Amino acid sequence: MPIKLLPPRLANQIAAGEVVERPASVVKELVENSLDAAATRIELDIEKGGHKRIKLRDNGIGIAKDELELALSRHATSKIATLDDLEKILSLGFRGEALASISSVSRLSLTSKPAGQEQAWQANCEGRDMAVSLQPAAHPDGTTIDVADIFYNTPARRKFLRTEKTEYQHIEDVIKRIALSRPDVAFILRHNGKVTKRFTAVGEDQLASRVGQVCGQAFLQHAIHTRCEYDSITLEAWLGDASQMRSSNDCQYSFVNGRGMRDKLILHALRQAYESVLALPEQPAFVVYLTIDPKEVDVNVHPAKHEVRFQQSRLVHDFICKAICDALSSSAGAQDAMIPE
Ligand code: ADP
Ligand code: MG
Numbered sequence: 001m002p003i004k005l006l007p008p009r010l011a012n013q014i015a016a017g018e019v020v021e022r023p024a025s026v027v028k029e030l031v032e033n034s035l036d037a038a039a040t041r042i043e044l045d046i047e048k049g050g051h052k053r054i055k056l057r058d059n060g061i062g063i064a065k066d067e068l069e070l071a072l073s074r075h076a077t078s079k080i081a082t083l084d085d086l087e088k089i090l091s092l093g094f095r096g097e098a099l100a101s102i103s104s105v106s107r108l109s110l111t112s113k114p115a116g117q118e119q120a121w122q123a124n125c126e127g128r129d130m131a132v133s134l135q136p137a138a139h140p141d142g143t144t145i146d147v148a149d150i151f152y153n154t155p156a157r158r159k160f161l162r163t164e165k166t167e168y169q170h171i172e173d174v175i176k177r178i179a180l181s182r183p184d185v186a187f188i189l190r191h192n193g194k195v196t197k198r199f200t201a202v203g204e205d206q207l208a209s210r211v212g213q214v215c216g217q218a219f220l221q222h223a224i225h226t227r228c229e230y231d232s233i234t235l236e237a238w239l240g241d242a243s244q245m246r247s248s249n250d251c252q253y254s255f256v257n258g259r260g261m262r263d264k265l266i267l268h269a270l271r272q273a274y275e276s277v278l279a280l281p282e283q284p285a286f287v288v289y290l291t292i293d294p295k296e297v298d299v300n301v302h303p304a305k306h307e308v309r310f311q312q313s314r315l316v317h318d319f320i321c322k323a324i325c326d327a328l329s330s331s332a333g334a335q336d337a338m339i340p341e
Helices: 008-019 023-036 065-071 083-087 098-104 164-181 204-215 217-222 242-248 264-278 313-338
Strands: 041-047 053-058 107-113 120-126 131-137 142-148 186-191 194-199 224-230 233-239 252-256 259-261 286-291
Touching: 008 098, 023 041, 023 053, 023 098, 023 142, 023 164, 041 164, 065 107, 065 120, 065 131, 098 107, 164 186, 164 194, 164 204, 164 252, 164 259, 194 204, 204 217, 204 233, 204 286, 224 313, 233 313, 252 264, 264 286, 264 313, 286 313
Parallel strands: 041 186, 252 286
Antiparallel strands: 041 053, 053 142, 107 120, 107 142, 120 131, 186 194, 224 233, 233 286, 252 259
């Protein structure tokens, strides 16, 4: 075959393979965009586990009419302009791939009104070349993205969708994880028209109350709370004990600079700590927040951004492990002390 440039939709569909694994990954990308747009309230309407529809509405800064088309094209981002920006990135997105990828494998409409723009506009993107059509719409300040019929045009991918229930569970997990990283933002999640989760906004200094909203009051009451600092690293954690093994070991969340991570290094440090203090082979529920100088960590490792790379990985690992060990053993000590001789 002669060498040819891929048509835009096909190129985006190939990229979508990395970003859009399932409805929950769409939800993650959309919610992160809303957070990057400074939204304080995010509402999600899910139909049939996301198979049928994922609709998000936010009250963020919106997208100007003449940028709607750009927002939907590949490698278009308002978040970085130079390699230097990439090194101190604070926004959640930066690849400029999500909307282009999602719109290439679904029926997507984007409606937005920045404060100060008189009229809201809606963009739909169609056809093989992904041409964008614009029409005026009614919408308050902020953005709505409607993603319907995910993978309708990529049957091979569609086959991999699990049941509505399973896909919905993944979506709920994504929302819980993000809600734990942003207590100052209100989240409402509906499934098939019914409200399934509602997290009211609390102050950033009231992280504990968001932990309670998301992981349950029982977890919050039993969990060991700790906060430690070393150099430019801070760790804050709520650690479940052995009494919570069965009920809440699905509530395992770790964050690096506000991003939800399933980072191997962090999980390893946690496992080591739980093993050495409580002799538990698996970790019970935990919520761990790590804050570190952005220059010390590379987030540009994985397209779905689950993993990071620490410059001083050994040091970070040992710091986490020691902080958790100390917290677990001081609380184990406190419990021993209460047992009468
Ligand atoms: P990235 O987030 O990596 O920049 P995306 O494809 O997710 O790429 O989004 C492209 C651009 O569209 C963003 O850079 C941003 O300018 C704009 N955008 C997307 N979603 C929103 C939103 N909810 N509110 C405001 N702007 C948005
Ligand atoms: Mg994005």
